[in-house]
Amino acid sequence: MRAVTPADHAPDRLLLDEIETYYDAVPRSAARTEDFGPLTLFVRDGAGWPYYARPALGHNGPAATAGDVRRVLDRQRELGVPEAFEWLAEQNPELRAAVEAAGLTVHEHPLLVLGPQDEAAPAPELPERVEVRVLAPDAPELAAAIAVPHLAFAEPGTAVGPAGTAELAESAATLTVDGTVERISHRITAGITVLAAALEDGTALCAGQHNPVGPVTEVAGVGTLPSARRRGLGLAVTAALVAHARANGVRTVFLSAADEDVARIYRRAGFRAFATALIAEPPAQQETGDQQKAAAPQEAAVQ
Template identity: 65%
Template sequence: MALDEPGRPERSERLEQSGRLEQLERYYDAVPRPGARAEDFGPLTLFVREGQGWPYYARPTLGWTGREATADDVRRVLARQRELGAPESFEWVAETTPGLRTVVEAAGLTVHEHPLMALVAEPDPDGPRSRPAASVTVGVLAADDPALPSAVAVPNLAFADRGTGIGTAGPTELDEAVAACLADGAVERIADRIRAGLTVQAAAVEDGVALCAGQHQPVGAVTEIVGVGTLPAARRRSLAQAVTAALVADAREHGVTTVFLSADSEDVARIYARLGFRRVATALIAEPAESAAPAPTTAPDEQ
């Protein structure tokens, strides 16, 4: 077939998309395993956190070739999650497992959609050129960096007051959040992951305190940017874009070829587009209807 034959570009794009989604499925299956055990429910796999830390979720079983999941399968997983005291949560990619949404909703869960984006282009040359103030240092943090406790704590405040507008939580609330993260071991857990090469933590630091922070979690040549959040009182200072750019630069420097993330909303997706990210699919998160809409893995909260 000639390269210019009608239909060839479309087929090439479909093959590229299929390969990318398969790559992301392998990543989604691999990334919880260092800190979780996998429980088999046929077409579904439940990842159960071993020890303290961020709880995991259920998702489609990697490489499953049997029957599609049913609402009864979902209910079995939900019963196990309740037994374990784990969140009743499912995560998957709509385009990869399109039939799962119907059965998850039939089991009584509410599904939230988030743009799934991959880095496929250079930053928008017509985008804003704003940079953080000279008083702010942006970069990757070592496990023993004095700013690490505030970097671990600040996204908690960001996701508790979601959006792009300037909020009220400031230095006092950040001090309280740092104390809580130190007390429950969250800071040491992140430090351990940094030492093990499982997590890269970046932050925008001013006067020794992280005003914005985020992470990427490499598995081979793939990584996901997660948990980018700015102290609400420090928004609108171009901090989240700078932290995201630092994470991308670190990933590229260490040989990562696929960088992706899930955005909080279409508005936030447009911010990421300025950095070269493009929507490639839809990330779905399902939780009980009474739960608040979950934050996706990442959401820069400033424009």
């Protein structure tokens, strides 16, 4: 997969700046920052998905070097957190060479957007007995809705899989006991996270979230129970999240897709290719990182 380039579309620096500002703001609700000149390290306070380093917002000095990256890596090792960097290729193109020189592997993910002038696609027709709802923090379906993407990320891809309602009940119970459900419920109450779910006879089959900061939000963590795939539920949940965001004053909605196959699904909701999200980590951390994201897709996506 190649990165999106200016040859593909007219560059929109204002929109890039909006998204970059969003990326800097979102972790600050649950993290402290450490200054490394051209880089900022976000360090989570309390339980939850660990954060990463990003280019420092508004930095006007020299670009980050491999030495800067190594200083951050040393600090991440000292803290016992994942050695990870995230950024937009089009916003900080020079960072890739620095992180690769420091020994990290870079992964590319399509970033798609619905900008202020873009029209969302109409919501798809739902299967019989299925409804999509934005859930309240005390909704009885909340634990299962949080659990669905965990099972989905544990069985990646779009093919129908074996995990079903029995596994869903077990996962929901685990996430209730470990405090994940309570943590996300608090985020919903605070307006930090909006969670929508596709429910069939009250059972959560698909869920996802958006996380608004002012006029910008990111759709994240959309996943379908593997046994319920190929029914258009992910697209329906995405459409509901976009509709909620637009109804509540959000101008720009964006998301990053795992790959082009997933990106094609989101284009059906009206999203267009815009940029390339980059994630860098040590090669040996890739498998562990994938396993952690499968265990905590929502909190990983909030970042």
